[in-house]
Amino acid sequence: MEKSKKLVFMTLLIALALIVSACSSGSKDSSDKKGEGSKDKKEFNMIEVAEIPTGDPALATDAASFIVLGQTMEGLYALDKNDKPVPALSDGKPKVSKDGKEYTFKIKKDAKWSNGDPVTAKDFVFAWRRAVDPATGAEYAYMFSDVVKNADKIMNSKAKPEELGVEATDDNTLKVTLEHPVPYLDSLLAFGTYLPMNQKFFEQTKGKYGTNSDNMIANGPFVLKDWNGSGLTWSYVKNDKYYDKDKVNLNKVNVQVAKTPNTAVNLYNTGKADRTAALSAEYAKQYQNNKEASTFEESSSWYLKFNMKRDGKETPLANKNIRKALAMAFDKKAYVDTVLSNGSITSDGLVPRGLANGPKSGKDFREESGNLMSYDVKQAQEYWKKGLKELGVKELTLDYLSDDTETAKKTGEFFQNQLETNLKGLKLKLSNVPFKVRIDKTQKQDYDISMAGWGADYLDPMTYLDLYVTDGGNNQASYSNKKYDQLIEDAKVKYANDSEKRWEKLLEAEKLLIQEDTAIAPIYQRGHLVLIKPSVKNFEEHLFGPDYTLKNVKIEK
Amino acid sequence: MVKYLAQRVVYLIITLFVITSFTFFLMKFLPGTPFQNEEKLSVEQREILNEKYGLNKPVPVQYVNYMKNVATGDLGNSFQFDNQPVTDLLKSRIGPSLQLGFQAMIVGTIVGIALGVLAAMFQNTWIDYGSTFLAVLGKSIPSFVFAALLQYYIGVKLGWLPVASWDGFASSILPTIALAIFPVATAARFMRTELIEVLSSDYITLAKAKGNSRMEVAIKHAIRNALIPLITVLGPMAVSLMTGSMVVEQIFAIPGIGEQFVKSITTNDFPIIMGTTIFFAVLLTVIVLIVDILYGIIDPRIRLAGGAKK
Numbered sequence: 001m002e003k004s005k006k007l008v009f010m011t012l013l014i015a016l017a018l019i020v021s022a023c024s025s026g027s028k029d030s031s032d033k034k035g036e037g038s039k040d041k042k043e044f045n046m047i048e049v050a051e052i053p054t055g056d057p058a059l060a061t062d063a064a065s066f067i068v069l070g071q072t073m074e075g076l077y078a079l080d081k082n083d084k085p086v087p088a089l090s091d092g093k094p095k096v097s098k099d100g101k102e103y104t105f106k107i108k109k110d111a112k113w114s115n116g117d118p119v120t121a122k123d124f125v126f127a128w129r130r131a132v133d134p135a136t137g138a139e140y141a142y143m144f145s146d147v148v149k150n151a152d153k154i155m156n157s158k159a160k161p162e163e164l165g166v167e168a169t170d171d172n173t174l175k176v177t178l179e180h181p182v183p184y185l186d187s188l189l190a191f192g193t194y195l196p197m198n199q200k201f202f203e204q205t206k207g208k209y210g211t212n213s214d215n216m217i218a219n220g221p222f223v224l225k226d227w228n229g230s231g232l233t234w235s236y237v238k239n240d241k242y243y244d245k246d247k248v249n250l251n252k253v254n255v256q257v258a259k260t261p262n263t264a265v266n267l268y269n270t271g272k273a274d275r276t277a278a279l280s281a282e283y284a285k286q287y288q289n290n291k292e293a294s295t296f297e298e299s300s301s302w303y304l305k306f307n308m309k310r311d312g313k314e315t316p317l318a319n320k321n322i323r324k325a326l327a328m329a330f331d332k333k334a335y336v337d338t339v340l341s342n343g344s345i346t347s348d349g350l351v352p353r354g355l356a357n358g359p360k361s362g363k364d365f366r367e368e369s370g371n372l373m374s375y376d377v378k379q380a381q382e383y384w385k386k387g388l389k390e391l392g393v394k395e396l397t398l399d400y401l402s403d404d405t406e407t408a409k410k411t412g413e414f415f416q417n418q419l420e421t422n423l424k425g426l427k428l429k430l431s432n433v434p435f436k437v438r439i440d441k442t443q444k445q446d447y448d449i450s451m452a453g454w455g456a457d458y459l460d461p462m463t464y465l466d467l468y469v470t471d472g473g474n475n476q477a478s479y480s481n482k483k484y485d486q487l488i489e490d491a492k493v494k495y496a497n498d499s500e501k502r503w504e505k506l507l508e509a510e511k512l513l514i515q516e517d518t519a520i521a522p523i524y525q526r527g528h529l530v531l532i533k534p535s536v537k538n539f540e541e542h543l544f545g546p547d548y549t550l551k552n553v554k555i556e557k
Numbered sequence: 558m559v560k561y562l563a564q565r566v567v568y569l570i571i572t573l574f575v576i577t578s579f580t581f582f583l584m585k586f587l588p589g590t591p592f593q594n595e596e597k598l599s600v601e602q603r604e605i606l607n608e609k610y611g612l613n614k615p616v617p618v619q620y621v622n623y624m625k626n627v628a629t630g631d632l633g634n635s636f637q638f639d640n641q642p643v644t645d646l647l648k649s650r651i652g653p654s655l656q657l658g659f660q661a662m663i664v665g666t667i668v669g670i671a672l673g674v675l676a677a678m679f680q681n682t683w684i685d686y687g688s689t690f691l692a693v694l695g696k697s698i699p700s701f702v703f704a705a706l707l708q709y710y711i712g713v714k715l716g717w718l719p720v721a722s723w724d725g726f727a728s729s730i731l732p733t734i735a736l737a738i739f740p741v742a743t744a745a746r747f748m749r750t751e752l753i754e755v756l757s758s759d760y761i762t763l764a765k766a767k768g769n770s771r772m773e774v775a776i777k778h779a780i781r782n783a784l785i786p787l788i789t790v791l792g793p794m795a796v797s798l799m800t801g802s803m804v805v806e807q808i809f810a811i812p813g814i815g816e817q818f819v820k821s822i823t824t825n826d827f828p829i830i831m832g833t834t835i836f837f838a839v840l841l842t843v844i845v846l847i848v849d850i851l852y853g854i855i856d857p858r859i860r861l862a863g864g865a866k867k
Binding site for chain 1: 587588589592593594595596597598599600601602605606609610637638639640641645646649650705708709712713716719720721722723807808809810811812816817823824825
């Protein structure tokens with residue numbers, strides 16, 4: 001027995017010693033590395049909020065993956081600092097056929113992968129065919145839907161991936177055939193799912209492509225390093241093979257994931273990070289007047305969605321006056337200022353500010369469309385009375401569906417208070433559920449009012465407006481108006497090549513959706529607040545695609 | 558002993574089978590799909606994805622397939638981390654959680670026992686009151702509050718240790734302390750109560766009568782006996798510490814398994830949910846077995862089943 005006791009004790013001691021020594025050696029290595037970097041002003045430290053799920057452009061579905069692709073890869077187009085898509089790997093603008101359906105791109109001859117291989121037109125053909133192939137299981141394959149010829153047929157297994165409308169006529173020439181003219185094609189080409197892939201390297205990874213930094217290759221400003229596939233740290237190192245490397249100022253960017261804003265702020269305040277990720281409402285409020293705070297308006301529109309049919313029966317929200325009353329009865333400004341305080345702005349329409357400009361006027365869509373649904377208690381009460389009379393009731397109880405985050409709960413309470421105070425006889429029952437449950441309930445139309453949001457898939461008002469066509473996949477509220485369907489159809493097909501007429505149709509559609517029918521009640525355009533050191537210059541944030549690009553970041557003394 | 562171990566291994570396999578099956582069917586009640594982007598997917602696309610991942614098959618078929626794969630050691634690929642085998646994810650995530658749990662356990666037990674012994678030996682003195690106060694504090698304040706306080710005062714204000722990140726031994730100190738507070742309190746409380754009881758036993762009086770000093774009696778005779786109930790508590794506690802604390806891991810930005818497990822549930826990442834559950838179950842049953850063996854080592858009078866009959 002004495003022996004066994006000693007054995008247990010010794011084992012524990014050895015285990016402890018091993019752990020301590022292993023950790024100490026690791027610590028020395030990493031602190032050495034940091035020491036070298038900190039002398040160099042070309043190193044930038046930043047915080048992210050989530051791990052990288054994948055580095056595979058076809059499988060990427062979330063912000064974290066697209067951010068990584070945005071730093072390490074380049075497609076035919078890239079977004080400039082004003083979110084304008086500009087040719088990147090495409091050597092100048094493409095040749096477009098008269099009917100607007102055929103595009104011929106020349107690929108830059110000096111474009112190279114980080115392993116030294118040239119980037120060719122075949123890399124695009126390989127990547128795009130793979131993305132639409134159902135066997136790949138790419139969730140974002142829908143970005144090709146109704147855009148590149150035969151994409152839908154392939155995605156539904158009615159055609160082979162080889163039949164996709166993309167072809168490499170030689171190493172530097174890429175021919176793309178579209179289903180119909182697509183006015184926003186250049187922004188799609190700047191999106192992650194349209195990136196090229198090096199087939200040779202892909203095959204070398206034997207099904208492990210994009211699972212860690214060793215199984216990734218770059219053709220953009222940086223190469224991803226030290227990512228083990230699920231870790232909370234990684235870095236970007238300047239890509240020496242990048243054709244535009246002279247414009248890249250940073251040698252290295254270190255990323256640390258911090259999921260609690262408190263940790264992010266502490267890391268920032270101790271100088272371990274030069275930039276935090278977006279702060280939650282509580283912290284945003286605390287730091288909103290800080291001189292190192294920076295806000296950005298995202299392309300993300302939030303609104304109340306009114307369900308008009310539940311269990312096959314019409315809900316009280318099928319009544320237009322009830323919808324209008326609800327849409328006018330809450331103070332958006334108070335909500336944005338008191339609950340969010342993170343750079344979000346009130347919105348009186350569905351299409352967010354900054355997304356697109358009119359072809360003739362040059363004006364922003366939001367500005368040109370105007371305020372379609374403003375806060376007006378008096379008018380709301382009139383509509384409410386009228387609506388209740390039409391329904392033949394004096395009181396209404398409605399279910400409000402939303403997420404279960406702290407901000408979502410506070411939001412629910414805000415709307416409950418505002419709507420119940422301003423509309424006599426209304427009772428709002430709050431239901432705060434996890435995200436997946438909310439989506440499930442929305443898809444089953446098991447709600448009355450839902451707090452819904454939408455982010456742009458491309459830089460055009462259509463990405464928002466086609467959500468509400470009759471039986472649209474994301475309508476999920478049984479809204480239907482033939483006139484609206486026609487306007488969207490006209491903008492998509494009839495006036496695809498006539499930008500001015502198309503613009504008019506889109507403006508008309510938004511007016512009909514919000515002002516006349518009030519299918520939804522616009523609330524706000526989401527913004528975010530980050531802390532960033534004043535020495536960091538040219539940090540470019542984007543409305544769409546990767547949240548930001550680091551290519552031009554400079555650190556000044 | 559061999560017979561006892563063999564019997565326990567059979568129980569372990571049965572337990573694992575029941576837990577795996579139960580979790581599998583429970584998991585099927587989760588609403589939604591594992592697809593990140595389900596909001597934007599068309600019905601056709603969702604069907605294609607379901608087919609690709611075998612989710613369109615009837616649940617019993619999925620169950621049989623899964624169990625077959627598990628029997629061969631294949632826990633499948635994560636949905637959330639595309640193409641990453643669950644075993645690889647577990648391997649990369651479990652290290653930090655185990656290390657922190659192990660360190661917290663060692664610190665917690667040593668400090669806790671020491672506090673408990675002191676409190677019992679100096680009953681009703683300021684040492685006893687101080688130790689009890691610390692134990693109550695450790696039991697009643699959640700570890701994440703300690704974690705946030707340690708991070709702010711030691712990491713930010715004093716700058717003695719890293720604020721967060723997983724970068725060598727130094728960065729494991731604050732989370733270890735935050736995690737150790739609870740085992741310190743538990744061990745101290747248990748040790749005090751047990752030791753006071755043991756110290757009033759007849760055999761202790763006899764030992765004292767033989768002329769042994771107070772300290773000698775305590776170290777040679779009392780502590781060993783008082784440790785037995787404590788070990789019963791420490792077993793499951795070790796598992797809960799080593800499987801990672803979601804909040805402490807989040808606060809200190811540690812790439813551990815606790816947070817990963819919770820996230821896999823909210824994202825319907827079925828293979829990770831299953832893989833982690835199986836792993837936790839194995840860990841718990843193995844630790845319970847170790848605890849049983851430790852009983853025998855600490856007190857030779859306790860014979861393990863099978864052995865006792867001889």
